Amino acid sequence: MSEVMPTSRGSEYDYSSMTGSRTMERFIGALFVVSLLATIGLGVTFWLGGQPQIEGALLFIALLGIGVGVVAWGKYLTPHGPFVQEREELKSSDLDREAFYKSLERGTKILGRRSFLGKMLGVSLGAFGLLQLFPFLRSLGPVPGKSLYVTDWHKGVQLVKVDGSPVTVNDLEVGGVMTVFPDGFVGNAVDQVVLVRPANYNLVTRPGRESWGPQGYLAFSKVCTHAGCPVGLYQELTQQLLCPCHQSLFDVLTGATPVFGPAPRPLPQLPIYVDSDGVLRSQSGFNEPIGPGFWERGNE
């Protein structure tokens, strides 16, 4: 083996990294064989119906065998020089640049003589582009209009549970919580409301909301005012609602005002009442847009 290696310092090439080339050759050959075996195993695995872990392991071996073998071939059985190469200057010669300007000018001069045509072309193209854009954008979706301001809650709508059955005044124990929807809109994202019952007497969360919390039932939009996640968790001990997305906390007794985290506004409260059959209904819709903020929404 050593006869292959020119070791004299006068040699122009660095073969020192190729010592043991015969061993290396065998090693690489073995890797390729291992890879081949793994590939065959993979075929068998597929044939038998497949199994993720075995597939992964065999793929790993098949690919790694080839990969390591080829890299080793490059690294140990080919010369590494070092080789050197000049960098040509990226910049063109002055002559080339000059010639380029001249050619460019030929065109711009000819075109420049008819600048009116150029302007007309610009206007036509621009108009064409714009007029393509608008129908395109418009057909992508409706403009928001009032849709961010409205939900399906109106005066007299029944509160129903996820299974569609109406919520009655006996449905929640004190300290209980459930998700409710307006009758006919179960599962609708904007309509989801979290119903909590911190007490069993009328609760007033804020001035002006004297009748909104009959028998301790409080209903809030479940859409977080931060980024729209469902405010899913009710902590009975602290009377707080927690949004799991970015941990905003809303204090239920003061009207779901945010007390922690990034949420900037209280969850809108839905005014509800208990009808003569003991069924919970909404007194009206929300008196403000639900969910996160948006530009058009000013100081209501």
Next chain:
Amino acid sequence: MNKRVEKTTDWLDERLGIAKGARSSLNKIFPDHWSFMLGEIALYSFIVLLFTGVFLSLFYIPSSQQIIYHGSYAPLRGQSVSEAYASTLHISFSVRAGLVMRQMHHWAANIFIAAIVVHLCRVFFTGSFRKPREINWIIGSILLILAIVNGFIGYSLPDDLISGTGIRIAFSILESIPLVGSYLAFFLFGGNYPGTSIIPRFYTIHVLLIPALIVALLAAHLGIMYHQKHTQYPAPKRTNKNVVGTVLWPTYALEAGGFFFITAAVIAALGGLVQINPIWLYGPYVPYKVSYAVQPDWYMGWLDGALRLMPSWEIVGFGHMIPNAFFPAVLLPGLTFTALSLWPFIEKKITKDDQVHNICDRPRDNPWRTSLGVGILTFYIVLFFASSTDVLANTFNTSLNLVLWTFRILLVALPPVAGYVTYMLTKETEGLDDAGLRRAPVIITRSKDGEYSSVVVDEEPPLHSRTRFEPQEVPEEKEYRRVARGDDNERELVGASEPSVGGDNGGVHHEGIEPHRSGGSGIFRVPRSVAGGGGPFGGRDSRRQRRRNTQE
């Protein structure tokens, strides 16, 4: 040269004239350094994404149509789920190799973006973005953005509970953009959230629009890199006007090609053995449900963290509102990516440096840039960890409030500290060119009288050091240039690696080589002085060849 190769080359060359370009490509020099592999990892994991993605797209159904699940995953049977979700379950449980492909796709996405980020750091800290490479820096920044966006969108496709919550947040973030936000959100989602358009639209964006953009930009990125040639680290014999390294054919081609398989192998191992995104455990997306301790893929972590750390401010006035989410989720990434892409120009404004730089800075040799970079990086790392405030609070059994405030303070305090420490460290090590290299040994002798004297041994550099050898031009390239220049007098050629097949340059000695295509083992032979050692590429060949020479 093999007859068939020659015939093919002839055929192509007569039609495309490829031989010239291909010659210089084969002889191209690539500087060797481990840090140059980072971009390669990104490229290779993208290729894995393409393969596995095409596989997935054969089975995935981009539809939010609700159906009753009847598939092979028993716990969810009878539930109402979207077709997208059901088809992803189908891929995971019923398609052969489906789960491996899905998990490989997901792992490859995470590795892809990680490799881009680390690659970006290497380019930043070595100043490799300086003239003439500003354009490639910008392209790279756009690639990063596209990769992150496509990763997020792909993550959303299975329509499970976690990703659905992510889509909801994305809608709110779009909505928060001043002036046009609600329009943008409505146009993308085809109406108010959630609608039924977003999954099919995300699908088209994910498998067509963004991959096409990435392929195009990647081509430009690599083409420009190839044209401008790699940067190289400072070392003896390396100058701003040369490239020192290994040659493309065969060394670099083998190393790079093999490395693709290694990358793919690691991704395959992860895909087969390490579970990722088990959507059957999360359940289908239902707008009023949410799961806890939800973490997005790692590359969204910094945005999630920013959303969490942002104080509950919101700007209201003049009948308009700038919502809270705008600041952490629109303004912050907007500024981040603008500053990122324009960094070469920002730095140039400060340094007034308009030179061409082909030699990398060692990070320690540019304390100012390095410490600034570390400071900024620290900022994003703090944001990243802030995306697990709830998990940390649970793990350490402390209040969320404490964790949140800790992170807010760290976010402001840690970057300057990290920057300052880095600055001190770089100042300490600045200019230590021989750091890490072996020093010449010093022999200390004690004389009989107890007197000490020291001698520095003027030792040769260690044998394995590459710098022992004077960098050579690739012999074939050198020869080509010499012939092309016309001064081909004292050439003496010898059969290099194969006996010639036909043609007129098969002999040992040659007069007047012209770069002809027929016969011979190439354009011309390698000079004897080199071939004596077996030819520059023939360490192993030399014995066979020597035998042949003696036979002749």
